[in-house]
Amino acid sequence: MDLITGRLRGVASTLRQVHDAVDSEDPTTADLLHVVIESLEKQAWMLAAENRVAS
Structure with missing residues (x-):
């Protein structure tokens, strides 16, 4: 799961790094990137939470 x-x-x-450049050229696409970034970060958080070992 860590992988x-x-x-x-x-x-x-990576998407965060290109977001500003995309935003200056195409704000609509940048909005879509923001949604994708948010979703990926949420999925990563949920997987990390599932993978934690109770102490």
């Missing part, structure tokens, strides 16, 4: 969580966070990070 999957890391990959989701990596993709979200």
